[in-house]
Amino acid sequence: AQSVTQLGSHVSVSEGALVLLRCNYSSSVPPYLFWYVQYPNQGLQLLLKYTSAATLVKGINGFEAEFKKSETSFHLTKPSAHMSDAAEYFCAVRNYGGSQGNLIFGKGTKLSVKP
Amino acid sequence: EAGVAQSPRYKIIEKRQSVAFWCNPISGHATLYWYQQILGQGPKLLIQFQNNGVVDDSQLPKDRFSAERLKGVDSTLKIQPAKLEDSAVYLCASSFQGGNNEQFFGPGTRLTVL
Numbered sequence: 001a002q003s004v005t006q007l008g009s010h011v012s013v014s015e016g017a018l019v020l021l022r023c024n025y026s027s028s029v030p031p032y033l034f035w036y037v038q039y040p041n042q043g044l045q046l047l048l049k050y051t052s053a054a055t056l057v058k059g060i061n062g063f064e065a066e067f068k069k070s071e072t073s074f075h076l077t078k079p080s081a082h083m084s085d086a087a088e089y090f091c092a093v094r095n096y097g098g099s100q101g102n103l104i105f106g107k108g109t110k111l112s113v114k115p
Numbered sequence: 116e117a118g119v120a121q122s123p124r125y126k127i128i129e130k131r132q133s134v135a136f137w138c139n140p141i142s143g144h145a146t147l148y149w150y151q152q153i154l155g156q157g158p159k160l161l162i163q164f165q166n167n168g169v170v171d172d173s174q175l176p177k178d179r180f181s182a183e184r185l186k187g188v189d190s191t192l193k194i195q196p197a198k199l200e201d202s203a204v205y206l207c208a209s210s211f212q213g214g215n216n217e218q219f220f221g222p223g224t225r226l227t228v229l
Binding site: 009041044049 | 119148155156157158159160163171206208217218220221222223
């Protein structure tokens with residue numbers, strides 16, 4: 001069975017500072033991993049995905065994530081936070097045990113950006 | 116291209132009442148998902164359709180929840196009767212063919228059960 005764990009339900013950074021949101025996965029097969037962002041009162045939007053190609057994945061809005069098999073991690077980073085990055089971020093893994101394409105989500109990390 | 120549409124956006128009901136949510140996926144998307152997102156948690160899959168057939172409903176509380184996707188396009192999710200613990204955001208998503216195709220999410224319906 002697959003699962004993801006997001007460390008830290010709330011992260012606060014200053015504008016211009018590094019953003020680091022942590023995600024660890026558990027999977028008995030090579031995982032497909034995703035990061036989604038959710039703005040208030042909106043649905044989820046895909047930021048980036050890892051599908052066993054390059055281990056460093058670049059996404060939208062300047063975000064990137066690195067797949068580290070030895071650490072079972074897929075942390076999301078952005079070099080310089082912007083006020084518009086304030087949102088909730090979800091890490092997800094594709095569920096191989098269930099139906100095709102089904103995603104298993106972490107509990108989410110709410111990012112606050114201080115001016 | 117229009118996104119995934121959901122209605123209503125908000126719904127408040129009392130326990131034991133019934134409620135229905137509607138989803139219109141992106142045109143041409145064969146796979147449709149309903150997720151439940153309880154406050155403070157990530158979305159959890161309730162049911163997945165491929166065209167008008169159910170692929171996975173293993174986490175759907177079938178004693179009170181039902182869903183259908185007639186003609187393989189629009190879908191409705193119904194709760195009858197609702198319980199307090201059903202208070203959540205119900206998200207609909209669609210993808211071209213499931214698998215590793217990107218899932219596109221609608222804005223969700225926020226349900227409050229009093």
